[in-house]
Amino acid sequence: MNGELTTLFPALTVITPITGAVVVFLLPARLRARAGLPAAGFTVAAAILLAWGVVTEGAVRHELGGWGAPLGIDLHADGLSSVFVLMTAAIGLLVSFYAKPFFALAGEKGGASELFWPLWLFLWASLNGLFLSSDLFNLYVTIEVMGLAAVALAVLSGRPPALVAGLRYLLAALGGSMAYLMGVALVYGEVSTLDLGLVSEAVEGSPAIRVAFGLMIAGLLVKTAVFPLHFWLPAAHSSAQAPVSAILSALVVKASFYLILRLWVDVFDVAVTVAAGQALGVLGSAAVIWGSYQALRQRRLKLMVAHSTVGQIGYMFLLFPLITIGYREAADAPWLAHAWTGGIYQALAHGFAKASMFLAVGVFVLAVGNDDRRSIGDLVARLPMTTFALALAGISLIGLPPSGGFVAKWMLLKATFSSGQWWWAPVILTGSFLTAGYVFMVLRQAFAPAGKPIELNPVPRTMEVTALLLGATAILIGLRAEEVLILLDVGAPFDEAVEAGEGGEP
Amino acid sequence: MNPLEHALDTLLCLLLLVLAWKALRAEHLYQSAIFFIAFGLGMALAWVRLAAPDVALAEAAIGAGLLGVLLLDSLRVFSRPPNGSGKARQNTDPGDAETATATTSRHPGARATRLLATAAAAGLAAVLVTAIVRIGDGGGLTEEAAGQLEGSGVEHPVTAVLLNFRGYDTWLEVGVLFLAMLGIYCAGGWVGLTGGREPDSPGPLLSWLIRGLTPLLILTAAYLLWLGKEAPGGAFQAGVLIGAAGILLRLAGYPLTAHLSPGMVKLGLTLGFGTFLVFGIAALIPGGAFLEYPEYWAGEIILLVETAAAISIGFTVFAFFAYLSSRDGSPSEEHNSKPSTTNSD
Structure with a gap:
């Protein structure tokens, strides 16, 4: 492939969805949904091109405005960013297919649902922009765009509970990005550059940098909803409409996680301490236990799925204590790659599984009219495909083989023992048991005979199929770990990559 | 720095602290809003003292001006009695209702929350101060x-950067x-900008004044x-002035x-962003990077992009206000004490 052409791909993954957003917004309402899907398709094509470029030619850089760092802003695509861009593309495309019939139905009930497409495409662009940006301040801008678009989507229904939750979401998000921005200002004052690569060369573990790093991480922790900063998430994610809930839970919280990971490993590695890593691990553990336990207690399905997000995010943070000791003391420690891959796999697997689960619950709500756990009796016979989707997603969340969730949790568990940090292992297992608890509770209800025969509203076929495809992908990425690992390897911080295929088989 | 400047800066710092404290602690939300505007x-003055006139202009226009208008307008909505029905309004003295709903809340637990927030803010301030005093003057x-200003198409470094x-x-x-x-549309429903109430005239004197001011505002916006190109000013400041005129x-x-048809509203909202995008993509065609302007045309392109952006910013700022004030608690309703006489137009 032509090298010069490849450098365009990072820019294209941002421009394509944003152009789509503007064009779709300007179109009359009846054409909007029809134009939304092609725009989503082009965005996916751009993401695939980018991943292909990264696999064949290594990391790709695009100098926006032609200036180049430090004066200009660069987009930089390596394995880690490409994996997240691809995940966003895959989930985004399926959610888009689901959203079209969903909002065709919802549009009859009023609300601002015709604004879904512009907002969603804009959000997609900001996610891609965040995964690719190589500039601390530009990252702040993408976070702002992402936060605003996400809040707007969350209140799309215009219903009072959504508005209340949305306002709280907005305030939490703004607080988080303010903290991040303060950190950026301190870093710029100290090292006079904003480019991630140049900052990483220039920083030393000075007090100002430590404060800046702490502020940035704290702000991003709020946006990732890590225990105890998750207070805004359950209400906001559960009161949104089904496709939006899926987008928020599967993708938006992953973006701030990605950024924490990027800053932790690539940029501020000199400011990272073992204690900080352990602290993130403790927060993650608390999130695993608390979120999963709360999910078990919920009677409303959407709230259950939202609380489950809090728990599953916790798993991703177990990555930090595991890589932090090794990275500083022994860069070639054998468990590093396991922990690294396990944490990222958790982000991927949870993305697919959670999107599937929210979409499946959305189908239930559409069919039954509410999301009470007890009103879904006998749905296994009436909506077998959606029940199956829910089960597949649940299997991945629990971490049963051969799902993606299993690969993630297995690798984390392996790293836990080989690093000697055995104390995270009970957390991983307890979380799985609690998750099994709520997943099986829902399935039991779905299998139980209904008390009295109920009239189900018809559900468009596409919605059931997309939920199932997402659930199936959450399982299948456990079987096809090699491809993901090859991509993740480009520019990976840990040389000892996991042998391809090792993750797939216990 | 001479002693006079020192004294001035100290005074400004104290003034800012007092105003911030007053804005937080005022009995009445109206007072809070006024203190916030002050x-x-x-803050704008502080930016001037820090030799950042661009930021000062933006702070004065947006931080004091636009936010002040939006805050005061929101307060009109909040200070109406809940339900807003004629019955509620007749039964209670409007002044009472206003004090009941527009004062800062005093619910139990507020004190603990306040203490916690104060402690957190104080801690953060302490950490920030210790970090900032250790930072040398890197120069950014x-x-x-x-050094690169020549190829940027403009002479003012801030504009070149932005x-x-x-x-x-x-x-x-x-x-x-x-x-x-x-986002506002999502919360309130997508109806373009039409469909809401139009305000009543505020009387001949104000109308006359506003008619005189509008051309001046537009002219100042164009000037900014x-x-x-060569001095502090630019799209954001100009846009806010256009919005203020509206x-x-x-x-x-x-x-x-x-x-305004919905189509025109859409165009107004996207014009600036879209123009940026079009020039950005056009730069890709001869093999450049996204938003890479050819050096020869850079000045003209920037002026075009800025003009479109200023119009869009002005329109959007106006749309914020027009949309919000035409929903509940429009200014016209506030003036009329009896609901039966509202909105005869």
């Missing part, structure tokens, strides 16, 4: 920017404004826009939104 103006990228070196950031920030308006005209009772 705080914004004080000022020299780098000055519109050329880091145009991508500015482009996305214009998108943030667009998104903010979409043009000035951005807000004033609306307050004076001109039915500005009545003739």
Whole structure:
């Protein structure tokens, strides 16, 4: 492939969805949904091109405005960013297919649902922009765009509970990005550059940098909803409409996680301490236990799925204590790659599984009219495909083989023992048991005979199929770990990559 | 720095602290809003003292001006009795209802929350101060920017950074404004800008004043826009002035939104962002990077992009106000104590 052409791909993954957003917004309402899907398709094509470029030619850089760092802003695509861009593309495309019939139905009930497409495409662009940006301040801008678009989507229904939750979401998000921005200002004052690569060369573990790093991480922790900063998430994610809930839970919280990971490993590695890593691990553990336990207690399905997000995010943070000791003391420690891959796999697997689960619950709500756990009796016979989707997603969340969730949790568990940090292992297992608890509770209800025969509203076929495809992908990425690992390897911080295929088989 | 300047700066710092404290602790939310506006103006002065006139202009226009208008307008809505029905209004003295709903809340637990927030803010301030005093004067990228200024198409380094070196950031920030308006639509329903109530005329004197001020505002906006090429000024400041002109005209009772079709509203909201995007993509065709302007045309392109952005920013700012004030608690309703006489137009 032509090298010069490849450098365009990072820019294209941002421009394509944003152009789509503007064009779709300007179109009359009846054409909007029809134009939304092609725009989503082009965005996916751009993401695939980018991943292909990264696999064949290594990391790709695009100098926006032609200036180049430090004066200009660069987009930089390596394995880690490409994996997240691809995940966003895959989930985004399926959610888009689901959203079209969903909002065709919802549009009859009023609300601002015709604004879904512009907002969603804009959000997609900001996610891609965040995964690719190589500039601390530009990252702040993408976070702002992402936060605003996400809040707007969350209140799309215009219903009072959504508005209340949305306002709280907005305030939490703004607080988080303010903290991040303060950190950026301190870093710029100290090292006079904003480019991630140049900052990483220039920083030393000075007090100002430590404060800046702490502020940035704290702000991003709020946006990732890590225990105890998750207070805004359950209400906001559960009161949104089904496709939006899926987008928020599967993708938006992953973006701030990605950024924490990027800053932790690539940029501020000199400011990272073992204690900080352990602290993130403790927060993650608390999130695993608390979120999963709360999910078990919920009677409303959407709230259950939202609380489950809090728990599953916790798993991703177990990555930090595991890589932090090794990275500083022994860069070639054998468990590093396991922990690294396990944490990222958790982000991927949870993305697919959670999107599937929210979409499946959305189908239930559409069919039954509410999301009470007890009103879904006998749905296994009436909506077998959606029940199956829910089960597949649940299997991945629990971490049963051969799902993606299993690969993630297995690798984390392996790293836990080989690093000697055995104390995270009970957390991983307890979380799985609690998750099994709520997943099986829902399935039991779905299998139980209904008390009295109920009239189900018809559900468009596409919605059931997309939920199932997402659930199936959450399982299948456990079987096809090699491809993901090859991509993740480009520019990976840990040389000892996991042998391809090792993750797939216990 | 001479002693007089020292004294001035100390005074300004104290003033800012007092205003911030007053804004937080005022009995009445109206007072809080007024103190907040004063705080914004004080901040603008502080930016002037820090030799950042661009930021000062933006702070005065947005932090004090626009935010003040939006805050006061929101308070009108909040200070109406809940339900807003005629019955509730007749049974209670309007003044009472206002004090009941528009004072800062005093519910149990508020004290603990306040203490916690104060402690957190104090801790954060302490950490920030210790970090900031340790930072040397790195100088940032000022020299780098000055060195490349020639190829940027403009002579003012701030404009060069905003519109050329880091145009991508500015482009996305214009998108943030667009998104903010979409967010308002999501919360309140998408109806374009029409359909809401038009305000009543505020009386002959104010109308006359506003009619005189509007051309001046537009002219100043154009001047600021043009000035951005070589001195502090530019799209954001100009845009806010255009928006202010729109807000004033609306307050004076001109039915500005009545003739705006949804299509025109959409165009107004996306014009700036879209122009940026078009030039950005056009740069890809001869093999450049996104938003890479050819050196020869850079000045003209920047002026075009800035003009479109200023119009869009002005329109969006106006749309914030027009949309919000035409929903519940419009200014016209506030003036009329009896609900039966509202909105006869």
